[in-house]
Amino acid sequence: MAVHGGLSLVREFAPLLGAGLISVLAFRRMGLGATLGYLVAGAVVGPQVLGLVGDAESKLTFAELGITLLLFLVGLELSPQRLWRLKHDIFGFGLLQVVLCGLAVTGLVLLGAGFTLAAAIALGLPLALSSTAQVLPMLQSAGRLRTPFGERAFSVLLLQDLSLVPLITIIAALSRNPADAAGPPGWVLALNTVLAIAGLILAGRFILRPLFRLIGNLGEREMFVFAGLFTVIAAAAIMEALGLSTALGAFIAGVMLADSPYRHELEADVEPFRSILLGLFFLAVGMMLDLNAVAARPGFVIGMALALVAVKAGVIFLIGLAFRMNWRPALAMGLLLSQGGEFGFVLFAQAQNAYLIAPEAASLFGAIVTLSMATTPFLMMLTKRFRTEPAAGDGAALQPPRHDGASAIVVGYGRFGQTVAQMLIAQGLSVTLIDRDPQVIETGGKFGMKVYYGDGTRPDLLRLAGAQDAELILFCLDGDQITKEMLEMVANAYPKAAVMTRVFDRRTLIALKDAPLAGAVREVLESAVVMARQALRAVGVDDGEIERSEGEYRRVDAKRLGIQLEAGDIYAARDVMFSQARQKRQRQDEPGVREQP
Template structure:
């Protein structure tokens, strides 16, 4: 047992270690993380160093990374926005899968002479692109919500939906005994619709109350557990029905996208998604059949080039038909030109159905992997072409990419936020009190649940693009260490802090805060002026009194900061009458 545990730990250490090294190298060279993972996987795989065990087992586990990726993408697409994209999903997506699938089938027939059933079983899966590769590239580049990103995502989403139809087609073509056993396509379609409706109802009537309860308990770990349970549960339901597990996770994400818990869920799930997606590409690299490439280098390289060229050309044409300029259409074509991870699943289905043998499945698996490896280079080429393209302007989604983030929606934060909104400044509001969020919702305000002192949550809420971060939470939560971390993570944003009292001012002295506002100072001064007027002082005397007070207050605060002692400056006006001021 101990030996087995040791070998598992050693394999995990080897995978993560090689992945880390190669991703750092490839990132440094500007080639992207995906290619680094693929190369690392090929090196530690059975055909080179053979250090990391069974690639198929790793791949099965790492496919959870794709499920988590689709969940996070679903969180960024609320139902209204998804409905707005329906024509692109079912129009452009259908056209892409059909045209690319048939064109590649014809190419395989022409080049190989395989039976038409085998060519179709290979050509249709090659029409699918790599969701696991394309979406992270769009997210990291900030392009997911651009016109280019929306069209790419629409096509990828339809590809995911089309898996049901492709599995049905391959099963119908199968010649192996028992290969056609299972539900007919129309029953799969009905079950898919029923499962989708069930997930929608669960999201509306079960999940929001569940997360509200967890939010009131204040247990972050429970949020992580609940989030993973929802994702895996939705994926498992779809998979049990013979449908796409990733589609179930995506629907669960969409159902939670319009709840106050979206950013908290994104921040909690993101680390798991990153690690497992990296393992997925490592396992794909491990499965790369270097022997097949060595025996047929011309065929593999030529077919990979043909795959990229055919898909890029067809998608470029579709982009032009949609009214995109040539740069945008070319970017869309190059972005989706590679084969996808679901191709491996389809090739296995075709092999089980007797349509192709193991050698052909391995050969075309190598072609898909090689095409995926070229994508970072193609996007580097495309970025050079698109340097002057004005399409980079972003169309931010609801609640994301805001110009200002207000953290804390109590009485202080509400006033700041309302002034910003009055000036038509887009604002994202964050609070960790569920009751406060519910109350704000009754007045039509959209407040997101989460701990605004977490850098990862601020990033998910759009702090990378924000011009202003306003912390309106209790003063002792905003520390110099937090300010330094926020400044380092979001250098483009101004930082403003509500100070509960002068102790907070003393704590933040010397930190990189753009402005600190003592909570009650200005309102207390205004009341003091009213009090003096009631006591009969003239306007000029009131102004002089205010100026003298402000001067003494600043002087006392400077002494307290220098001495790091709230008792400093006791020789001021208030020493004999009121004691040390702490407000």
């Protein structure tokens, strides 16, 4: 029986994964995104069409781990300090979006579908949530997740995920199921949420970090994978046991490890599982698409899906304008978040168990969510022309880059980028300059420099600048804006160019370990070395000793950095770095060395 069951599982997953692979390759080639490819593949091989794979519910339950892993990885990207910086967007923009879209869509369902008020609330509020699993990969692939626009979109999605708990509470309060009356009241769920988050924070500090430090000292990479998956699933299991959002538990666990030196190792280990399970989730959603329900009422499904997209896009657009966004990014935000989300399926099941809606209604609105998700790639493609800043804004200075045959592209024309660009120009190289700060562009124009407007971390914008023919692509941006994923996309898209970057500090350099870089420079290293040379000269040290000190420092720093890169730990090789105690021991061993102040 076990062998038979195993063979049955293999026979089901082979066509499911094969169809997903073919469909995603085709849809990506058409520029429509992987999510739509997975949905279509699931519908084709599922019970509604070819019938090659069945039992979508069990596969969906398993694949929901993909969403949990996604939220864990998102949490790893967010330190508590960054979360605090985004608090206005999370609890301002995000909260308004959930409330206003929830009320608007509830009214749409109430008036357009003829449901009771309780049923309309149970259907309308979940439809206010967008698809985190669809939107975040779209932002990542476009290189916009860490931009102001991407952070604002992420803040809205995060608030939506946090709102899953109160929405479950609302549905439970409206329940007509006698069994739900014995469940915990809403205030108990809220208290459990606070206590669970506090518990996860303490566990992260006093259990998880020492655990990963122990594994790191042992050098067992396989145990990192095991411990990473355990962290995600344990946090999710604790939340589920308390009747709370599993994704929220995984997210908090990720945030608690965001500042740890093991973040990048965890991210690399968990990412493959996230990708596979997230793809399986959308395949299962496609399988669950009730084509018979759609065929019975096609006008209703299509009309309601289009109305949902239009209402949400309109409300989010207006909220964006109220938050002083330019109309173009506000429109982009509205369209990007206009679809229904994966948590809608979870909440529809809750409403069905609460006797608020019939199973047919759950299937029908599941089809509406799926269809709305399918519209997003098309909408983003069709409206790109309107959402993109014009070639000239208030003046001729704000122009997007164009292909002018440059052999080098310099992204970021601040103090660092100016020096790099002028040295390249002095050597006779043709340079294209890109910056997204209008003031920098205007100032560059006063000095006779042509600086183009745009986000130079986007591969599509680099293509406009002629990156496919460039010999050099140099990222001279300040702060911590460069990611390994972005560099890999650029290097893969433009293999002829040598890619180099300015990095904020040693931590950033460790984060970019194994990135496809021809060179990376810590932004203050060389200027600090120059100042140290001047300081030594000021206290009477001769030039020969200064040269020796600089050479020794560079040798030790390179050795220490190599050890840190190997370990992925900023605290590695602390005994190698220069310190007062080390110098004192060295002087005792070499009495001829001059005492330094």
